[in-house]
Amino acid sequence: MTKKPGSLKKLILRILLYAVIFVVCIITLYPYFAMFCTALKSRAEIFSMEGTILPITSLWSNFLDIWHRAPMANYLFNSLLIAGGSTIIAMLCGIPAAYALARMKFKGQTIFLGFVIVSQMFAPVVLLIGIYKVMSILSLTDSIIGLVFINAAFNQAFTIWLLRGTFIGISVEMEQAATIDGCNRIQGMTKVLLPVAAPGIVTTLIFIFINAWNEYTVALCLISTSEREPLTVGINIFNGYNMIEWQYLFAASLFAIVPVVILFMGIEKNLVSGLASGGVKG
Amino acid sequence: MKNKTFRKAEPYIWILPSIILMAIFILVPIVFVFRMSLSEVSKAGIIRGFSGFANFTKVMNSSAFKLVLRNTIVWTVAVVVLSTVLGFILALMLNNEFRGRKIARAIMVFPWATTLVIQASAWKFIIDTDYGTLNTLLLRLGIIDKAINWTPTAGAYFTWEIACGIFVTIPFVTFCVLSGLQSIDTSYYEAATVDGASYWQQLFQITMPLVSSSLTVSTVLNIIYVFNSFPIIWTITKGDPANHTDTLVTYLYKLAFYNGKQGQAAAVSVIGFTILLICASVYMVYTLRKGDD
Numbered sequence: 122m123t124k125k126p127g128s129l130k131k132l133i134l135r136i137l138l139y140a141v142i143f144v145v146c147i148i149t150l151y152p153y154f155a156m157f158c159t160a161l162k163s164r165a166e167i168f169s170m171e172g173t174i175l176p177i178t179s180l181w182s183n184f185l186d187i188w189h190r191a192p193m194a195n196y197l198f199n200s201l202l203i204a205g206g207s208t209i210i211a212m213l214c215g216i217p218a219a220y221a222l223a224r225m226k227f228k229g230q231t232i233f234l235g236f237v238i239v240s241q242m243f244a245p246v247v248l249l250i251g252i253y254k255v256m257s258i259l260s261l262t263d264s265i266i267g268l269v270f271i272n273a274a275f276n277q278a279f280t281i282w283l284l285r286g287t288f289i290g291i292s293v294e295m296e297q298a299a300t301i302d303g304c305n306r307i308q309g310m311t312k313v314l315l316p317v318a319a320p321g322i323v324t325t326l327i328f329i330f331i332n333a334w335n336e337y338t339v340a341l342c343l344i345s346t347s348e349r350e351p352l353t354v355g356i357n358i359f360n361g362y363n364m365i366e367w368q369y370l371f372a373a374s375l376f377a378i379v380p381v382v383i384l385f386m387g388i389e390k391n392l393v394s395g396l397a398s399g400g401v402k403g
Numbered sequence: 404m405k406n407k408t409f410r411k412a413e414p415y416i417w418i419l420p421s422i423i424l425m426a427i428f429i430l431v432p433i434v435f436v437f438r439m440s441l442s443e444v445s446k447a448g449i450i451r452g453f454s455g456f457a458n459f460t461k462v463m464n465s466s467a468f469k470l471v472l473r474n475t476i477v478w479t480v481a482v483v484v485l486s487t488v489l490g491f492i493l494a495l496m497l498n499n500e501f502r503g504r505k506i507a508r509a510i511m512v513f514p515w516a517t518t519l520v521i522q523a524s525a526w527k528f529i530i531d532t533d534y535g536t537l538n539t540l541l542l543r544l545g546i547i548d549k550a551i552n553w554t555p556t557a558g559a560y561f562t563w564e565i566a567c568g569i570f571v572t573i574p575f576v577t578f579c580v581l582s583g584l585q586s587i588d589t590s591y592y593e594a595a596t597v598d599g600a601s602y603w604q605q606l607f608q609i610t611m612p613l614v615s616s617s618l619t620v621s622t623v624l625n626i627i628y629v630f631n632s633f634p635i636i637w638t639i640t641k642g643d644p645a646n647h648t649d650t651l652v653t654y655l656y657k658l659a660f661y662n663g664k665q666g667q668a669a670a671v672s673v674i675g676f677t678i679l680l681i682c683a684s685v686y687m688v689y690t691l692r693k694g695d696d
Binding site: 135138139141142145146148149150151152153155156158159167168169172173174210213214215217218220221222225226227230233236237239240241242243244246247248249250251252254255270271273274275277281306331334335336337338342353356357360367370371374377378381382384385386389390392393394 | 411413414415417418420421422423424425427428429431432433434435436439493496497499501503506507508509510511512513514515516517518519520521522524525526528529533534536538539540542543570578579581582586624627628631633634637651652655656659660665668669672675676679680683
C-alpha cells in the first residue's frame with residue numbers, strides 16, 4: 122500500500138526528467154539546425170514570403186561557393202596558425218611556470234600566483250587601446266604573429282592554473298627517485314612528470330587552441346587586411362552592411378564550428394574537473 | 404657557493420618566460436590604459452600630456468554613460484544569475500542515471516564550444532521578423548497566424564541579447580556543478596535517506612554545501628566573462644539604437660575606434676576594471692573568511 126504511490130511519483134519524475142532534458146537538447150541544437158538548413162537554401166528561398174524550415178531544394182553548392190566568394194582558405198589557414206601558434210607559446214611559457222609553482226618554494230610565489238589570477242580579470246577587450254599601442258610600438262598591428270602572442274598571454278592564467286593543478290595532483294616521489302638515479306630537474310620533469318601529466322596537458326592544450334580559434338574581438342580590432350583575418354572575423358564578409366548573405370555566412374560558420382565542437386567533446390570532462398580542483402587547491 | 408645562488412635563482416628562471424609574456428602583452432597595456440585615462444590623447448592615439456581626471460569627468464557627465472552603466476549591470480546580473488540557476492538545475496538533472504545521458508551531455512557542450520560571434524549571428528537570424536525561422540516555425544505549426552515582430556523596441560533587443568548570453572553561459576555552469584556533484588560520496592545520501600531526510604532537505608543540507616566551491620568558481624569566472632563580453636552585443640545590435648543596448652565594453656570600443664576618443668575610452672576601461680576589482684575583492688574577503696571558520 123505504501124509502496125505504490127511512491128513508485129508512481131518516481132515514474133512521473135522520470136518522465137518529467139526525460140521531457141525536460143529532451144526540450145533542453147532541442148533548444149540547444151536548434152540554432153545549429155537552423156544554420157544548417159539556411160546554409161542549404163538559395164537567397165530567394167531565405168527571403169521568400171512563404172518561408173519553410175527545411176530547404177525546398179538543397180543547394181549543397183553553397184558550401185563550395187564560399188571558397189571562391191571569399192578567401193576562405195586564407196581564413197582557415199590563419200585560424201589554424203593563430204590557434205596553433207598561441208597554443209605552442211602558451212604551453213612553452215606555462216609548463217615551466219606551473220612546474221615551479223607546483224614543485225618549488227620561492228619568495229614571491231603567492232604574488233606571482235596572485236598576478237596570474239588577477240590577470241584573468243582583464244579581458245583583452247577592456248585593454249584593447251593599450252594592446253593597440255603596444256602592437257604599434259612592436260609594429261605588430263595587422264599581423265598574425267601579434268595575435269599569437271596576445272592569445273598566448275591572455276591564456277597564460279588558464280594554462281598555469283590547469284597545469285599547476287595537474288602537477289600538484291601527481292606525487293613527487295617518482296621524480297625524487299629519478300633524482301637519486303642521477304636525473305636533473307629538467308630530465309625529471311620531461312621524462313617522469315610530463316608523461317604522467319599527459320591527460321591534463323592535452324586538455325589544457327586543446328582548451329587554449331579552442332579559445333584562440335574562437336577569439337574575435339582582438340582580431341577584429343588589430344587586423345585590417347582581409348587576407349590576414351581568421352575565420353571568426355573573415356566570415357563577416359557575408360554580413361554586409363546592407364545585405365546579409367545568410368546562406369554563405371552560415372555555410373562558412375559551420376566550417377568554423379565543427380572541428381572545435383568535436384575537440385571540445387573530447388576534453389569537457391577533464392577540463393571541468395581541472396578547473397574545479399585548481400579552484401579548490403588555489 | 405655558486406650552486407647555492409643558482410638554487411635560489413632557479414625558480415625565477417622557470418617562471419621567467421611566462422612573466423615576460425604576460426608583462427609585455429598584459430601588464431604594459433594595463434599601464435598604457437591607466438596613463439591614457441589620465442592624459443589628453445590625440446585622435447591618432449598619441450599622448451599629449453597629463454590632464455588629471457578630465458577624461459573621467461567627461462565620461463561621467465555624458466548622458467550615454469549612465470545608460471551604458473545601467474545596461475552593463477542589468478546584463479551582467481541577469482545573465483550570471485539566470486544562467487547559474489538554470490545551469491544548476493540542469494546539472495542536478497544530468498546527475499541522474501538515465502538513458503542517453505552521454506548524448507545529452509555531448510549536445511550541451513555545443514554552445515560552450517561555439518564562438519560567440521556565430522552563436523549571435525544564428526540568434527539574430529532566428530528572431531528576424533521578416534524571414535527569421537522562429538516566426539516560420541510558429542507559423543507552420545499554426546501557433547501564430549501573422550509574423551510577430553520580436554524586436555519592436557531597443558529593450559526587446561536587449562532582452563534577446565541577454566537570452567543569448569544565458570544560452571551560451573549555461574553549459575559552463577552545468578559542467579562545473581556536475582563535476583562537483585559527481586565527486587560527492589553517495590553514502591551521505593544513503594545515510595540521509597535512512598534518517599528519513601526528504602529530497603529538499605538532502606538538496607540544501609548535503610548537495611548545496613558540497614558543490615558550493617565549484618559553484619563559486621563558475622560564478623566568479625562568469626561575472627568576469629559576462630561583464631567583459633563583447634561579441635554578442637556587437638553582432639546583434641552594435642549597441643544601437645543610440646547606446647540603448649551598449650555595455651561598457653562595446654561603448655569603449657566605439658569611443659576608441661569609431662569616435663577617436665581614446666582618452667575617454669581608457670577612462671571607461673579603468674572604471675570597468677575598478678568595478679570588477681571591487682567584486683573580486685568582495686569575493687576574496689568572503690572566501691577567506693569562510694576559510695577561517
